[in-house]
Amino acid sequence: MSLSTRPQWAQTQTDLTGKTVLVIGGAGGVGEGVVRAALDAGARAVAVGRRRERLDELAARIPHPQLVVDTIDALSVDLTARSAKLAERFGPFDGVIVSVASWGGQGRKPALELTDTEWNDLLASNLTAVFRLYRAFIPHLAGRGILLQLNGMSAEIPFPGAAGRALTAAAQKSLTRTIAAELGEGGPRVYEVILGMIRTRARRLAGTDDPGWIPASDVGWHVADLIAGTSPLAGNDLHYFVDVSAGPEGADSMRPLALPRPAGAAGAR
Template sequence: MNVLDTFRLDGRIALVTGSSAGIGTALARGLAQAGARVVLNGRDAQRLAEAQAQLRGEGLAVEARAFDVADRAAVDAAVDAIERELGPIEILVNNAGIQRRASFIDFPAADWQELMRTNLDAVFHAAQAVARRMVPRGRGRIINICSVMSELGRPGIVPYTASKGAVKMLTKGLAADLGPSGINVNGIGPGYFKTELNRKLIDDAAFSGWLVARTPMRRWGEVEELAGAAVFLASDAARFVNGHILYVDGGLTASV
């Protein structure tokens, strides 16, 4: 087989959580362009429908399912319905996430719990629900969206950093547990990308200037630049890649 053919995802069903906007939509678009039938997910049905219409307008095979990935019962029901109505989920991308900024001393306990439910618990719930179906089939790809904050710390986002560090180690643990069943579990660690989640930082001239100077590529990332990593890790080109976190960060984690 030609090596380029191993990157194709034709006929595979991919569920991408948190994909009604930003990085999630970009990842969904990339997987669909590679031939996958992608199921978008989000809590806001209206935003989800708009994302679905946009991608279908580009000629891509896209479905949509509105549910909260932090709700275990909702995750189980949605995975059941997708597999029953569309077919086996062969690719899961755990992308849903939130950010809350405050000093550690003043960080509200309720915000900590909400952040952990969305950024960490939801990854566990979705991965377990899908893996239970992948294991008997002996194949599957799970991609968890980590962050450069899986490796680095910054003031004001202690809980986010804790959640993304945990997702990194959850990824490695899942790779060890599920690898013998033919399931590859890897992560993507985005650097700083132009998204609504980062709007406050983008609009902060001092921070943006610091970031550009700190990043070897000397710029912010564009969300489309994450799609190739997702296609690679979802494809047969990465069939012997397991437990790896692929940092797409312009070199941020490689330099001091």
């Protein structure tokens, strides 16, 4: 039974049989799409998150023998021990996909109206959480396995009313690319993937859907192609997936996001 539709741009030779993909935030809107595509590509998928009931619902929706669910909390004191336990049972991981996000409890609020507590919570639940996940799980990647962070356009552009989410997204991008540079060639591969609007189950249930948005499982097929090494973007650490028909693109092809030329630079008029 197919759990997703392989998009037209995806690589037909991608086969993850015998591979294990850990999806942190696997019961989330985007994470579920990654889980579905990984299973369709033949992998074992280990979906983790904080809430047991959300994970159990995922397992009930996807009754697949290769799906495992378990709980972890990126901010818990025992994260390192939990990651070692998961790795002992299922690792080393061919893919560790970080698909976590928190909007905080403050709702939409101008940046300078955030209280110290709200500010600190947003930093912890988005930035510190991702840092701790990298530190705990990178040691459990297979030799040429991938660490991949799913991020949003808030990493790039102002997001009025959601400053905490936007500035942590920008910092997550910086952290991920810094680790990619620090690890260099030859070891685990590290990717930052910036997404546009995603068609998620939660949005569908809330009655908001748009065929112009990107199906969550399309994101999963991009991830599968990267794990398999079949993606033409495998050599580029920064990808944008913002246009459903174009599919994922390497950073260089995103001309609108290029920095403006400094005044007086060659070619400036």
